[in-house]
Amino acid sequence: MSTVVPARKSSIRMIALASLIGTTIEWYDFFLYNTAAALVFNKLFFPTFDPFVGTLLAFSTYAVGFAARPIGGIVIGHYGDKVGRKSMLVLTLIMMGLATCSIGLLPTYSMIGPWAAVALVLLRVIQGFGVGGQWGGAVLMTVEHAPAGQRGFYGSWPQIGVPAGLLTSTIIFSLFSKLPADQFMSWGWRIPFILSVVLVGVGLLIRLKILETPSFTKIKEAKGVSRQPILEVLQKYPKQVLQAAGARCAENGAFYIYSAFMLVYATQHVHISRDVPLNGIMIASALEFIAVPAYGALTDRIGRRPVYMFGAVMTAVLAFPLFWLFDTGSTPLIWLALLLVFLCSHAPMYAPQGAFFSELFGTSVRYSGASLGAQLSAAVAGGFSPLIATALLPKYGPNAIAIYIIAMALITIVAVWSAVETMRHGLEENS
Numbered sequence: 001m002s003t004v005v006p007a008r009k010s011s012i013r014m015i016a017l018a019s020l021i022g023t024t025i026e027w028y029d030f031f032l033y034n035t036a037a038a039l040v041f042n043k044l045f046f047p048t049f050d051p052f053v054g055t056l057l058a059f060s061t062y063a064v065g066f067a068a069r070p071i072g073g074i075v076i077g078h079y080g081d082k083v084g085r086k087s088m089l090v091l092t093l094i095m096m097g098l099a100t101c102s103i104g105l106l107p108t109y110s111m112i113g114p115w116a117a118v119a120l121v122l123l124r125v126i127q128g129f130g131v132g133g134q135w136g137g138a139v140l141m142t143v144e145h146a147p148a149g150q151r152g153f154y155g156s157w158p159q160i161g162v163p164a165g166l167l168t169s170t171i172i173f174s175l176f177s178k179l180p181a182d183q184f185m186s187w188g189w190r191i192p193f194i195l196s197v198v199l200v201g202v203g204l205l206i207r208l209k210i211l212e213t214p215s216f217t218k219i220k221e222a223k224g225v226s227r228q229p230i231l232e233v234l235q236k237y238p239k240q241v242l243q244a245a246g247a248r249c250a251e252n253g254a255f256y257i258y259s260a261f262m263l264v265y266a267t268q269h270v271h272i273s274r275d276v277p278l279n280g281i282m283i284a285s286a287l288e289f290i291a292v293p294a295y296g297a298l299t300d301r302i303g304r305r306p307v308y309m310f311g312a313v314m315t316a317v318l319a320f321p322l323f324w325l326f327d328t329g330s331t332p333l334i335w336l337a338l339l340l341v342f343l344c345s346h347a348p349m350y351a352p353q354g355a356f357f358s359e360l361f362g363t364s365v366r367y368s369g370a371s372l373g374a375q376l377s378a379a380v381a382g383g384f385s386p387l388i389a390t391a392l393l394p395k396y397g398p399n400a401i402a403i404y405i406i407a408m409a410l411i412t413i414v415a416v417w418s419a420v421e422t423m424r425h426g427l428e429e430n431s
Contacts, residue, residue, distance in 0.1 A: 016157040017157070019142050029096045030127055033127065035170060068124075076136070077369075078229050080368070088367075089207050093134065104193025132378070136371035144216065144427060162288075163284075167281075232368075240419075249381045280338040291342075292351045296352065304422055356422055357373060
């Protein structure tokens, strides 16, 4: 007996680490666009508009990627439930890497005119499709391998890929942004995107070594694979899909205000250097490395819902203080604002999602169900939140954006309150 348990622990730790590295690479790809949309694309792809309209259009192309996420979740989730989790993870990693590298090679408006923006939008759609499909597979690889009492902890490991990808992309983009302005705008911004090819190669080597999950292997051997997973989800689990979508509303919508829009707010409204919020985001992302698995472990002790609810409530509580602290123009207070929203708002909502959403659905449709619920909200809340915030700011000011954040938090509070506690659910209970 003593030799079996350590082997199992070693296996799940290796799988969790592989999932973390893979999701980090894919979120690195996705977040590079966020930073570039806020700081570069308005000038290179929409130069005929004033800075505000150019930023609005850059965030519109950003939103298009989110619109593609539910489609990616449905299509990739369908095959993830029919073919397996592992093969879909490999496919999405390749898709994300090629799209991101291609953005780094794109000709700009000065070279090919409006077609530059069209190509940017198409590549963003591919990015959104890929990331919409990869999330469900990444969390299922860890949750379906994890011991019953540790699904919250191990299910949070792929979630660390978000702060890790955000930190990595922000660091690399920040390094190249220190080039002289003309060099940065001509070629410096491209290098972080092109580097994605190297990262994808590393990620593929890791993901190809992972075994398929026991849960999927079991239903495949028993010939229990669903013929139409997405239709079965909509027939059997419509309430759970809506609950997952509602639960993601505040987490996803507010997060992209924190990580993308606040860069615009700092530079165009507070009139401070972009380095101040960029450095604050890097510090907060680094600390989320610890906070996310800590909150994940806590969900195994007190439940998914209490931890999630704490984050949703804190999202509402911190909505106005976020802007008050930014408006001071003080670097320490801006960093404090970002630390509070990342660690007390985003992390406690994001950490439980892997286990919480997976436990809401049966094995035969789990990839489709978790992906659909998560990505529906990402398209509506996450994709449009920077765009809405940018549109609200000049006419109504930051208070309107704070009220918008609170509205998203209330939706999440209602969704989590209405859901059942899944901490003690067996993964096969809903099958």
